[in-house]
Amino acid sequence: MIRYLSTRLWQSAVTLILASVVIFIGIRQLPGDPAIAMAGEEATPEQLDAVRAQLGLDLPLPVQYFSFLARMLQGDLGRSTRTGTPVTELIATTLPVTLWLAAYAIVLAVVAGVLLGVISERFRGRWPEWVSNAVALVGLSVPSFWLGLLAILYLAVNLGWFPASGYVDVGRDPVRGLYYLTLPAIILGTALAAVILRQTRASMIETMNTDYVRTANAKGLGAGRVLFRYGLRNSLIVVVTIVGLQLGGLISGAVVTERIFALPGFGKLTLDAVFTRDYPVIQAVVLIITVSYIVINLAVDILYSVINPKIRVGGN
Incomplete structure (x- = not known):
């Protein structure tokens, strides 16, 4: 290791x-x-x-x-040519907003995607599978900005379930902060949840037809134990791969969501820097996204061996 x-x-x-x-x-x-x-x-x-x-x-x-x-x-990323503020200060202010949003979106996407994927596999050919497939189709085909506008109109303005815009620091007020981030996180994580749903379903179908699962069923183990211990655990490798690939994409792709919900995050900083040709800020933003991809890919490789002990990094 x-x-x-x-x-x-x-x-x-x-x-x-x-x-x-x-x-x-x-x-x-x-x-x-x-x-x-x-x-x-x-x-x-x-x-x-x-x-x-x-x-x-x-x-x-x-x-x-x-x-x-x-x-x-040396940790010096320069100063913004637009405001003269050190780039590290701008990033320290805006990056936590995007990280909270991306982390919240991933949690919601994984929970919803895995749950619907398992339900879709267990009820193949019945109405729960049809509903799950419809949800996946909507999540993959409808643009996030359109979903965001619809969510603001119906869930925030008409029903008043969520705030239409604004941000509260999650570190200072976790409950209220997560409440303000819930609607943006749902919109940001919709496409990811649809991908996880489809991949979990396909992986579960393949896993549940393997010899060791049939052997477990023949030994009289409970259906729930076989499903979660043998089926879902091996299928989680696909989920980890998808999340690892998409986490960096969520950080860099939160621009539209942050713009729609007026969040003072990394996306707003990126757009402002591009429009004003702020070289130091643009360089720092792209470098941080690059580092995030590198770190996440390394973490995913290590996590493989935790989920499935048969996988050993380094060929050992």
């Missing part, structure tokens, strides 16, 4: 360095000039040159990259 972790950490470090190169060069190919965005359209050429010198944009690209890399390794 230790050797495997060492190898994966080394590979992750190389991946992060290569990703930083791609991010650094790609962002600088975006149309527009951050100096103009910072100094204004009416700025003189001398003022623009002064801003570029202040931001280091007048230096050759290799020099700019290594300067950026050295600061990043």
